[in-house]
Amino acid sequence: MSTNGLPSAPDRIALHVRDIPRSGIRDFFDIVSTMRDVISLGIGEPDFDTPWRVREASIFALERGATHYTSNLGLLKLRRAICEYVARAYGTAYRADDECLVAVGVSEAMDLAVRALINPGDEVLYHEPCYVSYAPLVRLAHGVPVPVPLSGATGFRLTREALERRVTPRTKMLILNFPNNPTGAGLDRADVEAIAAFAIEHDLIVLSDEIYAELTYTGRHVSITTVPGMRGRTVFLHGFSKAWAMTGYRLGYACAPAPLIDAMMRIHQYTMLCAPILSQEAAVEALKGPEADVALMREEYDRRRNYLVRAFADMGLPVSEPRGAFYVFPSIAGLGLTSMDFALRLLEEERVAAVPGTAFGASGEGHIRCSYATATDDIKEASVRIRRFVERLRAR
Amino acid sequence: MDPLLKLLTMRARESVDDLAALLDEKPEAIRARMADYERRGVIRGYRAVLDEDTAAEDKVVAIIEVKVTPEREGGFDHIASRVCRFPEVASAYLVSGQADLLLFIEGPDLRTVARFVSEKLSVIPGVTATATSFMLKTYKSHGFLMDPPDEHERLAVSP
Ligand SMILES: Cc1ncc(COP(=O)(O)O)c(C=O)c1O
DSSP: OOTTSSOOHHHHSOHHHHTSOOOHHHHHHHHHTTOSSOEEOOOOSOSSOOOHHHHHHHHHHHHTTOOSOOOTTOOHHHHHHHHHHHHHHHSOOOOTTTSEEEESHHHHHHHHHHHHHOOTTOEEEEEESOOTTHHHHHHHTTOEEEEEEOOGGGTTOOOHHHHHTTOOTTEEEEEEOSSOTTTOOOOOHHHHHHHHHHHHHTTOEEEEEOTTTTOBOSSOOOOGGGSTTOGGGEEEEEESTTTTOOGGGOOEEEEOOHHHHHHHHHHHHHHTSSOOHHHHHHHHHHHHSOSHHHHHHHHHHHHHHHHHHHHHHHHTOOOOOOOBTTEEOOBOGGGTSOHHHHHHHHHHHHOEEOEEGGGGOGGGTTBEEEEOOSOHHHHHHHHHHHHHHHHHHHHO | OOHHHHHHHHOTTSOHHHHHHHHTOOHHHHHHHHHHHHHHTSSOOOOOOOOHHHHOTTOEEEEEEEEEOOBTTTBTHHHHHHHHTSTTEEEEEEOSSSOSEEEEEEESSHHHHHHIIIIIITTSTTEEEEEEEEOOOOSEETTEEOSOOOOOOOOSSOO
16 A cells, blocks of 8 residues: 555556556656756757747737637648648648548547557557657557567668568558658658558558658658558548647648548547647648748758768768658667667767667667757767767777 | 858858768868859858847948939949948848838948938939938847747757
């Protein structure tokens, strides 16, 4: 018995929640937050403020009294703007009435899709290293997460062969994320078509997290929804956090065939009711306004990406060129430290925070994630410090 | 616009090596292009952007709208070039609307600037009227807000 008379808390926690590990990012954050004068390359959100036109539109909406619930699916004018945008930018048409749901971030949209589709014991494939939420969301839905490990040697590209090795008759779903957090990897049309053929042959539903699509620097982003036969079995997930620098607005969306959206809506209506109206109003402006501000941010990220890639190459650390998002994922495998030890010592000795690759799954071992959503001057100083650290390690 | 020019308008003090790294080019290529831009006068100079209210207490700036009668030959250009040669004129533009020329005049104090307008500018043949406004406070200059930057609680590490 604990002091307040309740049985000890761990016993009260549901089994499938007890098994969920704390995010490796959180552990690392706890250490970093005790230190001063740290340059952080550990940040997974834009360092830019939301474009002023979007913030100004939020203020205007608030003045006009936009403080109520919206329809469960989200404001119709926003869903229309989203469907127009997705068709224009990525080439797949969805109906605003019943094929689009506005959620509290891609985070919620992803959770809804997994819960709406997974029965206990269903297996879900996802490539690793990957964003931290996929496996926990699958577990919370009583599904079985099945990682498909990718390797830096192949630029972290997902191939059909890698998928075939992990698929079983119980596999129901495949989660994709390109451009990728944490590797920056992207896919070209041939890659996407091979993955689509795999999904069709094994009759899988695909959740495609394309939140970094606009932040593509090499080639063009290809959405898997554009491959013939895929629109009907794909939940397209996107949001405003990254390209529009709107993380705090907490707004994302899913586009999918009506029966899937309806199933997701039935959960969303009870757990969330609707996404915040102010964020929805702001998102309408984000989509309808000029895209010059998004382009300026992309250009700035691209320059920092160039700088960091060259810096790591100059240090002699193998790095595959990130095609999108805002992360570089160099290999530190040759330096005799695990990624966790490397990150901890880099933090202690040089006051630079980079996230150990293992925070994104076991196959992230041997890498660190460096975010370039950080001011150029900080990136330059961090590069100097990392180089000094690496040279010290080599001199031992 | 050449990405190099765009970058220089924001970060003119970067070293050639860093410019090259940011643009994924070779330092020699950057050096050659900068020299070419400078030679052709595409790049006229590099300067600091100041918060003038703090940095230059002993300076006043006046914005002057000037109406002129264009000349039969040379249009506005001849008068404009005569006006521009006064060092007091920091910037000058031909504009549409009520006035023809828009000038930014700098001087150490109000009296000096006023005297420049009445004794030098207004008497130029072809200048028919001037309207002077004095700058009181700078909110934004060359794309830089003069407010102190906003403070945020940004997470030091996030997924
Ligand atoms: C790949 C990926 N998906 C989803 C998210 C969460 O996005 P949102 O802010 O829309 O919930 C992130 C945020 O870092 C991400 O990197």
